[in-house]
Amino acid sequence: MLQTPIYICEEQLLENNLKILEHVQKKSGAKIILALKGFAMWSTFDLVGRYLQGCTASGLHEALLAREKMDKEVHTYSPAFKEEEIEQIAKISDHIVFNSPAQFHRFALHVKQINPKISLSLRLNPECSCSPVELYNPCGLYSRLGTTLANFDESIIGELDGFNFHALCEQGVDALENVLEAFEEKFGRYIKDMKYINFGGGHHITKKGYDVEQLIEVIQEFKKRHNNIEVYLEPGEAVAWECGYLIASVLDIIDNGIKIAILDTSAEAHMPDTLAMPYRAEVRGAAEAGQKAFTYRLGGNTCLAGDIMGDYSFEKPLKIGDKIIFEDQIHYTFVKNSTFNGIKLPSLAILKKDGSLHVSHEFGYEDYKNRLS
């Protein structure tokens, strides 16, 4: 019997995505690294590391995981590095990306003394605000992420090896083209002094309909314009896009004007973007409310009133013990999970290519307790 809740990542689906990314690397000459913030299921990193060049980390803990579990390139960025962590970060990183000239002045020399081979980069803000959701817009009004042209400090150019920008969220190639135009207009004159430009994440490369060949062309053209400069992409979501699901069980069904099914999972704790972004997760076999014969509101097993996944209709009435499968729950889910309300964290599992299911981790009371004192 499958214990729920459980996230299941399908190895074959992950590899399909990695093959698309490999095609982009081979044809365009760009290097692709995994953004751990979106997907960090390290039991898959042997596979991921066969295709991608390494990881991008947002601070010490992700950098440690990247070094320990993949041990390829480690690029570490943080909106602000801390004095007490900078030495350790310098030791285990191949690239370090500063968010502001002030952080660069504060730490770059020290970092270079600790690791003379480390590559120094500055994150720039191209001020091209094209993300569809303000919560995920790194270039929105008053953004703290990246240095704007007005805040740029030319005195550090000679010490920099590259630039990073990250401006997109679940977007197509046309959005990248707009960002590149803004980026080159503002910072183009400095590119000749750099060894690489990192185009960040938010490229929805593995989504159906994404124009992969156009992306390859955009990268090739950029490289041509800039003396064959190295280009990096660092997607998170595109690596784990549609690679698996979250399975929950129906615990109870009540009727308070509408039928409500209470599940052994939580939107708030286990599917946080459904509330934060917000968006509606697909449920296997279900449709919009009212389209099929039996409609239910699906709710989480916490005491938060708004812990609701949405209203869904099914062909048959739901009953206690039925399994509900939320599609596409592998990126930006368990990397963000909480033990809010003491609810059990879903297990993590991989469905191998040979059809066997490997449960890599089950969580319990200790995981809840240890976070609280």
Ligand SMILES: *Cc1c(COP(=O)(O)O)cnc(C)c1O
């Ligand atoms: C979040 C983030 C990424 C990955 O973004 P996706 O939308 O998951 O591709 C890459 N780089 C930086 C700096 C990020 O903050």
